[in-house]
Amino acid sequence: MDPMTATAASGLRARMESLDLLANNIANASTGGYKADREFYSLYTAPEAGGNDFLSTMPVIEKNYTDHTQGALQHTGNALDVALHGRGFFAVNGPNGPLYTRNGNFRVSAASQLTTADGYAVRDTTGAALTVQLGRGVEIAADGTVTQDGNPIGKLEVVDFTSAADLTKQGANYFRALDPAAKPGTATGTSVEQGNLEASNTGTAESAVRLVNVMRQFEMLQKAVLIGGDMSKKAIEDVAKV
Numbered sequence: 001m002d003p004m005t006a007t008a009a010s011g012l013r014a015r016m017e018s019l020d021l022l023a024n025n026i027a028n029a030s031t032g033g034y035k036a037d038r039e040f041y042s043l044y045t046a047p048e049a050g051g052n053d054f055l056s057t058m059p060v061i062e063k064n065y066t067d068h069t070q071g072a073l074q075h076t077g078n079a080l081d082v083a084l085h086g087r088g089f090f091a092v093n094g095p096n097g098p099l100y101t102r103n104g105n106f107r108v109s110a111a112s113q114l115t116t117a118d119g120y121a122v123r124d125t126t127g128a129a130l131t132v133q134l135g136r137g138v139e140i141a142a143d144g145t146v147t148q149d150g151n152p153i154g155k156l157e158v159v160d161f162t163s164a165a166d167l168t169k170q171g172a173n174y175f176r177a178l179d180p181a182a183k184p185g186t187a188t189g190t191s192v193e194q195g196n197l198e199a200s201n202t203g204t205a206e207s208a209v210r211l212v213n214v215m216r217q218f219e220m221l222q223k224a225v226l227i228g229g230d231m232s233k234k235a236i237e238d239v240a241k242v
Helices: 003-027 204-241
Strands: 037-045 057-066 073-075 082-085 089-094 097-101 145-148 151-155 158-160 167-170 174-177 191-194 196-198
Touching (some): 003 204, 089 174
Parallel strands (some): 082 196
Antiparallel strands (some): 037 057, 073 196, 082 191, 089 097, 097 174, 145 151, 167 174
16 A cells, blocks of 8 residues: 555544544533543554654544533523532442532432432432432532531532543443542532533534534545555556556
8 A cells, every 4th residue: 555545544544533523422412511522633653664754654543532621501490400610520329339420410219319310329428329308399509518498418429530531431421430449539619500400511513613624634535545546556557568
């Protein structure tokens, strides 16, 4: 394979990975608390290049990362909907240990536990499941304190991590710590907003523009592959004539 065709093919593969990320972001544009995935582009140089970068350097996606910027808060008026304004995550009890989410679309289970839409119990600051009484009003203060009939019944565990690199996605709306032994700290400067939900930080318009750009790049790279193939074909035909 000639260098131009090989480089264009590598670019096509990188754009296909970008399309997968964009498609997932667009699919979750209406998912509360969803954090968009982005990509870092880089160049790969083969170890046997021998200093000939032109012949051996290929465009690749070096790694993916999650964009943790704040999504817009949307008022719902539902007492069990809560959003975080600032850094941090709600801690919940997942099937294999603690999970962390920005989606505060909570509800009360038949066992009187405050849970996520997926049925994971919301943790209080002691790590236990937060229990509320059915049929009674719930008030949640800015610091996460939960009260019913004027009596405090617990406090939402709102945590933060030193670095986003300490987390990995689990599903569309949850994160887990890469190191199970790592203990998150208490989120500082963050307020809990009752009656609100955080929207996805995937900008639909931005994603549509990026999608068009990636598709145009894909088309140009396809043309480069075709041109490279035609050039190779002509070279072979000319050699055959000689």
